[in-house]
Structure formats: structure tokens, C-alpha cells
Amino acid sequence: MTFDQSEFDLRCEWGIHGLRHLTPASDVVIIVDVLSFSTAVDIAVSRGAAVFPYAWEDDSARAFAEKNGALLAEKRSGRFSLAPGSLRQLPRGASLVLPSPNGSELSFAAAAKVTMTACLRNCEAVAREAARRGARISLIPAGERWKDRTMRFGLEDLIGAGAVLAHLPGTRSPEAETAIAAFERLRHDLPGALARCGSGRELIERGFPEDIEIAGEYAASTAVPLLMDGRYAGCV
16 A cells, blocks of 8 residues: 555554554554653553553543543643653552543554554663564654644654664664654754754743653663553553
């Protein structure tokens, strides 16, 4: 098919349509939403917690959390939220429902045999585990949303996808090569790149500079969040 990049081992395509096109020819799918879903999941899984992705930020999320015996992440000012720093106090072994219009939506729609989520913090660890599980690996940068809900390409997710792809063996699609090039170009100052891009500036203006600092901690984590039975848990 024209858009499945199936002649290459390593692929990269954006958002929900990219997920649907690349999944059938993939052994492993890796969702990347650096600011902040994937980084939040990394922090939670590092504490032995399980994270239920949920695509809708409405009243149904509370019912979903109650059904699964889980805590519900709130808005960024809440005790536990998409702000990664808030999850450093998450009780060990807890379950958390994490609504998000980007990373969670993709995770909720994922149908690959092996689905992971990655960020700059755990890119090396996720790449190692992905390579162990298969040769055909697809990176799905989530992107952000404009006010009309259409997808906005996010530099932070392109860099994050490239950080994973740079540590994987195999033939690379041009799309994958582009993501790697973005990562390698900005690798010398990842926190600075995150702070200067549109998504990072928005978070800083909203009062969450710590999110940028945590997301920019390159290869600081060994957590590998694997999606199993509708929730992300650490790979054993």
C-alpha cells in the first residue's frame, strides 16, 4: 500500500491515520507524545504503577476509573495529572486513568500485537525492548491539536520518535530518517529545543516549566511501558 512504508523495517507516520496505516504491517507500534502523555506514563510506570489511557476528558472518565478501581488524573493543577511532576508522588503499585486527546486516544485505538509508548526519558530502553520483540517497528508521533481539533505537527514528538529510531537496527523509511535527523540536529540541547518549540512555550506560559525539564531528561529512565489489557505497565 502507498502509505504503509512496508518495504522498510523502521517507519514513522503521524496521528490516528498513521497508526491505522502502519499497524497491519508492524510487529511493534510505539506511540510518542512527549508533552506530556508519554512522559507522564514513563514516570508512573517507573513507580510500578499501571496507566489506563482514556481518550475522552469528560464525565465518562470518572466512571471508567471507578470501573477499573483506579485513580483519575485531573486537570494539570490537580494532585495527579498529565503534568509528569505530579506523578512522582503517585503511590507505588497504583492504577491511574490518564485522559488525553493525543497519546491516550492513540493508545485507546491501538490494535498492534505489541504497543508501547516512548519519550525522550526512556527512548533507549524502549528501543532495546522493541528490537527484541520484532523487526518491523513503527513510530507514531501523536502531535497536538489546533482549536478546531485538527492535528498540529509537534516538533517535540518528531524529536522523540527520532530518539527511539536512532537506536533501532533495520532499514529506514524516509519518514523515519527525517525524524532521526531532527533528533540528531537538536540532541545537544533537548531541554532547550522543547522549551523553544510551540508546545513547550505554551506549557511555560501556562505555568508548567517543570514539564519541560522532566521531558528533556534524555535516557534518564529504564521503564518500558507496554500496553496490555487496556493499560500500560512496566515490561518484565
